[in-house]
Amino acid sequence: MLSILVPIYNYNVYPLVLELHKQCIDCGIHFEILCQDDASESSLNTSNENVNAVSNCSFVSLKENLAHRENRNSLAKQAKFDYLLFIDGDSIIIHDHFIKKYIDNLQDFDVVYGGRLHPEKCPSDNQKLRWKYGRFIEDKSAANRKKKPYQSLLFNNTVIKKDCFNKVKFDTNRKKYGHDDTQLSYQLGLLKSKVNHIENPVKHGDIDTNLVYLNKTKESLENLISLYEEEKIDIEFVRLIQLYHFLKRTKSTFIFSKIHSVFEKYLSQNLTGKNPNLFLFNWFRVGYLCSLNHKN
Incomplete structure (x- = not known):
């Protein structure tokens, strides 16, 4: 049914996994949660190792850095189920029926995007640039996103059919940060993939400093x-x-x-x-x- 893929870099993902695991159990679905740290060598991985004690869940800390695109591709290659839920390790689940809402909206679509929110209050003055741009530019309702379904698609908090993802994948020839979502969404548009936008957001937890x-x-x-x-x-x-x-x-x-x-x-x-x-x-x-x- 559902493979939940969690790319990580220097972040404690254990609370996120516990919440996702609980919701998958409550839904009674076949699932797996695969977490992969991209060679951050973080002390937080001590906590992340606890993921391996949770049923249907795994955590791996890579020895060599793949970069974000290849990390996602690697997780997708390991996935054994037909639907892939990409969710970044710094995401915060804010709804009790997050997984159920996805399960209820998968029919007849190749891709379903739930959206993302930033906190109502900025955590600090030193994070205001990312927070402002996220809250006032990027955070959009499903109705707004549906006006331009491909341009509004981000690959954090997105479910995609595995066979659809395998036709596009992330371009690993590019090593710099940014616009991997743009390129992949454009490719999905060329394939006329069926995209749905729903109100099922996660909260952005790890907000970059201004610099x-x-x-x-x-x-x-x-x-x-x-x-x-x-x-x-x-x-x-x-x-x-x-x-x-x-x-x-x-x-x-x-x-x-x-x-x-x-x-x-x-x-x-x-x-x-x-x-x-x-x-x-x-x-x-x-x-x-x-x-x-x-x-x-």
Whole structure:
């Protein structure tokens, strides 16, 4: 029936496994929960080893780092059931009938996405950039997500048929952070896979600090420009690429890259400070994307 796949890096996954295990037992389904730490060598793995004492569950700490995409592919390859639930190790289950809701909504769909939420209050000022972007931009209702079913698809808290996943998989040729969901979702669109969006969110538990998230953003933009240049995604699939393509076609990227170089220090100070501004964050993203086109 259901293989629950939990990629981990330096996080205590044991409480999550216990909750998922309880709900699967309550549903009376055949299941397995596979957890795999990507060579973090974390002291938290002492707690994670307890997963191996729970029925139908396993935890493995890899000796060599695979990176996030290959870790997910590896888990999917090990899975023995027809449906795969990808759920990141830092997710928090917030509903008692989380598993049941998925089971009740699998019919006639290749992919079902439940959504994600961020806490109502930001844990600290040093996490406000990731928290604001998550809460005010990424967190969407199922009704909103259904308007653009492929573009709204993230692969944390997603159930996908194994035979469907095997047709796409995560692109392990890319080693940098970001836009692996974008590429996979685009491929699912090309295959006309049947996607459903439901209200069954998990809470994002491990929110990046401002500086970490800003650096991850740069890396993800580098991945995005690579996907664009290699024609791995359609221009219309990502709004940021639509804008970049327009600026490139009108020969405006040089101007934006120069503006970015002048204001980058100020923007970075705001975005890593106590009250980052999302409007400035968008300006930073556009400017950084344009600057990639004019690096020596």
